[in-house]
Amino acid sequence: MVRCTEWQVRGGVVSLEHPVVLGILNVTPDSFSDGARYTEPETAVEYALALVEAGADVIDVGGESTRPGAAPVGPEEEWARLSGVVEPLARRGVTVSIDTTKLEVAERAIDAGAAIVNDVSGLRASPAIAELCARTGTGLVIMHMRGEPRTMQNDTRYDDIAGEVVGWLRERAEFARQAGCETAQLVIDPGLGFGKSADGNLELLARTGEIAALGYPVLVGPSRKSFIGSIAGAPANERLGGTLAACVAALERGARLFRVHDVGPARQALDVADAIRRAG
Ligand code: HH2
Secondary structure, eight states: OOOOOEEEETTEEEEOSSOEEEEEEEOOSOOTTTTTSSOSHHHHHHHHHHHHHTTOSEEEEESSOOSTTOOOOOHHHHHHHHHHHHHHHHHTTOOEEEEOSOHHHHHHHHHTTOOEEEETTTTSSOTHHHHHHHHHTOEEEEEOOSSOTTTTTSOOOOSSHHHHHHHHHHHHHHHHHHTTOOGGGEEEEOOTTSSOOHHHHHHHHHTHHHHHTTSSOBEEOOTTOHHHHHHHOOOGGGOHHHHHHHHHHHHHTTOOEEEESOHHHHHHHHHHHHHHHHHO
């Protein structure tokens, strides 16, 4: 397995020597656990700076909810939600990732200073995002999702979920490389909760090593998701313990990046688990 030590993003690098924490900032009215809390730009920027203070390496900003069944929004509306947040954060030196599947939104965000595009469609919704990232040196997260958010939970059966996700991510990363992206710009993500059953998510986490064996850094996003609720029986805002367990389990199997709502506790849990891993 290739060991990646740096993620090349627009304007710099993100070190992968230690677990990388991406703090979630949803400037949406309808995200599943934090919708409507940060729709005012000043509140959102203040909150993001607090996440950086708590240990986030990257702030992942989203202007469209991807929860199962979410209604799609157009690029103008999505950018209207994001525009007051991306530039002020980038200007303060924050590494901003933009969670979008739309070329127009990605272009505007990069112009405003975003360093990373996080595409939950894995370059299917707007394949030209690959070329945009190649041309601008922007980091790119390629996430696995079967179908689209509105319908993705209709069929969550797989013959071999890890095999299918690994094959799909390999093909999508190869597509990005053919569009001109450097290997060092790419991060891959199994897409926990995107068209998967609770057991499917657990199996993907258990088999993170097979995903990491592709040779790209692996990001996981288990934060507060319903597969944790299905074990813990807890509502979305009471799933911190399960979220940390999922992050640590993924770290021990080779994941290097973690997209979370609760940055401070995740930073601490991952740093301690990583120190134990190194001590061994
Ligand atoms: N999960 C969500 C959104 N974006 N991006 C990546 N790379 N990986 C993920 O697992 C992932 C993601 C969904 O979570 P959230 O942002 O909390 O909710 P919503 O989509 O409702 O805004």
